[in-house]
Amino acid sequence: MSAAAEVPFKVSVQEEELELLRKKLELTRFPDELDEAEWEYGVPLADLRRLVARWKDGFDWRKSEAEINALPQFTRDIEVEGFGTLNIHYVHQKSDVENAVPLLFVHGWPGHFLEVRKLLPLLTNGPAEQPSFHVVALSLPGFGFSEAPRKKGFASKQYAEVANKLMLSLGYDKYVVQGGDWGHYIAGYVATHYAHKHMVGWLSNYPLAPPPTFRKFPRLYVQHLVTPYSAREKQGLERMRDFRSKGSGYSNEQATRPQTLGYSLADSPAGLLAWIYEKLVSWTDGYRWEDDEVLEWVSVYWFSRAGPAASLRIYKENTDGLEKMADEDVEWTSIPLGYAYFPKEINQVPRVWLRTLGRVVFESEHEHGGHFAAHEHPEELADDIRRMFGKGGPGYGVVPGRTGYAAGHA
């Protein structure tokens, strides 16, 4: 299949869908709230009321849609072993630099393909002395405008297969990956199955990895025992502990009973809004969300091809219903691995642990930012990607013939 067989795609929500949304918003029944609850019990009522009112009257989906459609989007059928064909939606922006580095950007939950939006100009069309990238950002199966799997058991291996096949179908035999949240895990699995052969490097903004065991990583194990945690690492562990005890109820439910929760998210715009908005606020670092920004984000979920319930299943499938950790089957590979550390990220393990996933050659510490790094701090993340894969960087030239520079600059 050649890159020329790309099927252009434009988001085009049906008028009936918009009408249904409007009618539902009009009938919203709000709950009560405890006095001065603020964020203690979840999303404040005042925020929800304001956002629902805006969603109903004021937010202009067609305007958003037009802006989204300024991005070069496509779909193509990807055959997945045992699961038939899935129609996958993706953004594909090529750089003018012919030998730009092919980069696959993978989102997570409750993220989506638009998280790549601010990175695109920086990566594809940056200054000549910086490396350039051909960027592919897919909607994961079950998210955005990709089809969802129809059968049970579509898990990490399958997500990796889709990612790899997509890149190959675009003519990118070798490529690098950038991801956070599920994008981090999926990148790990793409590495596990396709390292060296196809995937040749990755940068994660999600510093989570299993602790080293003495059996598998004796040197790291000992290193962990004798190395005291840095102040940043201690803070990170605190944040993680906090997240685990107070902020991970959603993931427990999604990993065990996604369908039960799915009825709420499919049927109630206010319910879906609250469920996602909570993460947009609590996982970011003082990011000033505009109401329309939030509503556009949630609308992508509301109008998603498979519906919002489908997106939850990744938690159950990839952990086998909490029987195992999501990264349990990631194997260490020697392709260059880089980490970008943002202080408000929800999961942050000691840096020694991160070496159980791959050969860490690049680490970048930031003073601000949280979970949605590409959206909150695109400049910083783009800079990390450039430094890792650009001239003089530890990932320079990993894709043979595509070093990221125009002729005369390489």
Add this chain to the structure above:
Amino acid sequence: MSNWARPFTVDVSDADLELLRKKLELVRFPDELQGADWEYGVPLEDIKRLTSHWRHSFDWRKAEAEINKFPQFTTDIEVDDYGALNVHYVHQKSTVENAVPLLFVHGWPGHFLEVRKILPLLTAASAEHPSFHVVAPSLPGFGFSEAPSKPGFAGYRYAELLHKLMLFLGYEEYVYQGGDLGHVLGVYVANAYGHKHLKAWHSNMPFYRPPSLLSNPLLFLELLTMPFNKTLSEQLSAATRFRKKGMGYYQVQATTPQTLGYSLADSPIGLLAWIYEKLYKAVDHYPWTDDEVLEWISVYWFSRPGPAANVRIYYELTGGNAHDLFEGTRWTSVPLGVSFFPGEPVRLPKSWAHLIGNVVFQSEHDAGGHFAAFEQPEKLASDLRKMFGRGGPAYRVISGKDGYA
């Protein structure tokens, strides 16, 4: 503030019924994986069938009329630091004047109507068994009781409210029956008012903190020898499975109840699925009819404070998941009866019931699940009669009220 028992009838407004009807008309269902059955949560086919029934066949007014056959009241109960909360309750006295006053407390996602089948059994007069005067409230935030408006309404506040309700009704001394959170609150009531007012109590979900070496050395040793004790292992592994797989709702409700609340308040099918999952999974082959399920859910949908208020109890009891449900309570010597039902998902090894209190009565059944009073009213009534009747371990715990004519 009304300090008298105002008779109450459930009377959902036409506007509320109309809003529900409109929402059901606009319902948007999710997709579902092929062959998912119950593996991912409530099956789509069940929700579609129930939704259709709710829209076209279920008659709320008929259900409402049946509910109103039970003697219901409201009264204001003053709770320290919270002011007066208007509490809704069923109060049925037996014809036996010296019947034993019994407080029946529901849990989540239960409600006051869980008492409906056991009520006639407990209040019935007979020479063969004791009778009870039964009080079955809607917990604050549930059914037709007001919800607290301030944060921090935790275990001892619920206990205070329940206790004061009994005092208000003239029952200085009383007994108590509960399962689910009704059991948890029983622990608090026993701690705060045990012996002086709460003379004995019964639980159909005997559950407490696991033993530690310091608090319960013998049981702790039992825990250590577990690999060699097959029955114990099996019981604990069933409990662990529930802990791992069935606790999503708990984690969400104990940490971000408000976020969940927007869905439960706004989507009838969202609320239906959230609760029906428990109704289906926690029972022992109970043949739920669609009408029964929809009536149950409707009580939540039409509840006075709305469906988001009730889930807060998990947050308040656990301090936002900072600790377990039993914070600040200890073992008490108040006589305790326990009944083990095979379908109860929250099961600990039977010997651990002694961690809760002074077990004077124990009963094991071969049928019945989590909603014991609703599924097996005869069995539960029989247990209470045995426990409190002549020759029973809690006979005459309340002087002058032995339950017989």
